[in-house]
Amino acid sequence: MLYYKTILSLSVIATISISTSSLAFQGNNQSQNVAKHMIPAKNEQLEIGAHKFVSDLTTKGLGILSNENLSGEKRNKEFKDLLQSSFDMKSIARFALGRYWRTSTKSEQNEYLKLFENMIVEVYSKRFSNYKGQQIELISTIPTGKADIMVSSVLIPETGAKIDIDWRVRKKKDGQLKIIDIMVEGVSMAMTQRSDFSSVIQRGGGKIEVLLAHLRPED
Amino acid sequence: MNIISSIKNKKDASSSFYSNLLLVAFSSLALSSCSSMTSNDIYEGGIVIHDPMENSNRQMMAFNQSIDSNIIHPIVKGYRAVTPRAARSGIRNFLRNLKSPMIFANQLLQGDLSGARDVLLRATINTSIGLGGIFDVAGYEGIEYEYEDFGQTLAVWGVDHGPYMVLPFIGPSSLRDYGGYITDYLADPLRVYAFNTDKQLEYTGKFMMDHLDIRDSLMDTLNDLENSSIDYYAAVRSTYYQHRKALINDHKGTAQTTIPAFPYYEDE
Numbered sequence: 001m002l003y004y005k006t007i008l009s010l011s012v013i014a015t016i017s018i019s020t021s022s023l024a025f026q027g028n029n030q031s032q033n034v035a036k037h038m039i040p041a042k043n044e045q046l047e048i049g050a051h052k053f054v055s056d057l058t059t060k061g062l063g064i065l066s067n068e069n070l071s072g073e074k075r076n077k078e079f080k081d082l083l084q085s086s087f088d089m090k091s092i093a094r095f096a097l098g099r100y101w102r103t104s105t106k107s108e109q110n111e112y113l114k115l116f117e118n119m120i121v122e123v124y125s126k127r128f129s130n131y132k133g134q135q136i137e138l139i140s141t142i143p144t145g146k147a148d149i150m151v152s153s154v155l156i157p158e159t160g161a162k163i164d165i166d167w168r169v170r171k172k173k174d175g176q177l178k179i180i181d182i183m184v185e186g187v188s189m190a191m192t193q194r195s196d197f198s199s200v201i202q203r204g205g206g207k208i209e210v211l212l213a214h215l216r217p218e219d
Numbered sequence: 220m221n222i223i224s225s226i227k228n229k230k231d232a233s234s235s236f237y238s239n240l241l242l243v244a245f246s247s248l249a250l251s252s253c254s255s256m257t258s259n260d261i262y263e264g265g266i267v268i269h270d271p272m273e274n275s276n277r278q279m280m281a282f283n284q285s286i287d288s289n290i291i292h293p294i295v296k297g298y299r300a301v302t303p304r305a306a307r308s309g310i311r312n313f314l315r316n317l318k319s320p321m322i323f324a325n326q327l328l329q330g331d332l333s334g335a336r337d338v339l340l341r342a343t344i345n346t347s348i349g350l351g352g353i354f355d356v357a358g359y360e361g362i363e364y365e366y367e368d369f370g371q372t373l374a375v376w377g378v379d380h381g382p383y384m385v386l387p388f389i390g391p392s393s394l395r396d397y398g399g400y401i402t403d404y405l406a407d408p409l410r411v412y413a414f415n416t417d418k419q420l421e422y423t424g425k426f427m428m429d430h431l432d433i434r435d436s437l438m439d440t441l442n443d444l445e446n447s448s449i450d451y452y453a454a455v456r457s458t459y460y461q462h463r464k465a466l467i468n469d470h471k472g473t474a475q476t477t478i479p480a481f482p483y484y485e486d487e
Contacts, residue, residue: 095482148481173485186461187465191264199450
């Protein structure tokens, strides 16, 4: 009994001391916020653009998924078109292949790019079809590279815990914004794919052909 | 066994209990730090994957998969069938609330004072207004649940993963995280309380429910990963390391230092 009284009194003391110290923390946060506003104007514009890009994309995507007027087939097609136009397929494909890109021939690279795009559209559209009827709320934007912005969002399910989704947006040379990666609860889809592919190639004796064989559609 | 018998003999219970605990904590610490890195390590996006037991790990994963499809998944499906979604969410909140002492301790050990404050606030609000933790009132008010365990604490203290391990029934882990898992189990104030007041059965029930809840929350994600990957083992392993890293950074995964570098292929 004494044990629990001790814990109780300790926790009360801890709460008090922590809440006072957290006041100091909040002060620190505010100064960080001020610092964040001092980011160069060019980046700020990119952040706003990336925010709008992801906001439009998720609104459009969720709209297609919950549009009851479309037939299943048509909905799928529209969704895939949206993915194809908003993802930087070539960069994602190259990232996923990692160091094996350089060691493969031109024709292997071309076949890989084509197969990869088909696969990723298939995978992502399946994954996001689960998000039907849910809400995505954008939280913040952070620059993560010279032309990269990470747009953080949460997916709010009908019940249960929120899911963190981070969208990595890159401004291409032609000025277009594209998604290069999506991180769900801190897990990068591109990174997971790279790990998967490199294991397949490594276990297949270092040949990219083994991976291509897996990616080719079964007849 | 040593621990249980020593707890029954209450006189020297606490001293021998905590020496056992320290033993587990420090052996996991020592083992993971002395496991040297080899050329077979996988480096990806700032994460080092050390998997010297890959062959036996793959076998263990195959074993787990057969257990999953034959036993665990039918149980989870049964659980889903008899428990409406809202009730499952209430159970999850309740179980999370019971983790508060363990999470609070780990927040303090990590030196995360604001995190520790949030745990206390959450536990106080949810236990009272949230009717014993069934409703996550604090979460609605913006004090979000944050999961901490001793594996993460060790990581904050600078301990590496050590070798990757696939454990029977539990699944992906590492030497460090498994040591943390055992330490959390032994040190959990709730468990110590239950075992000292003849409530072993209740605690075991809670322990089983914890794992059922985890499997319920993971089943769809893992199915999706299995369908979308070619080498499921490598995909799970990568996901495990990335997810642990995000947890250790308290989900501040968007900071430039914590995300993988993504080259500008256009510039080449």
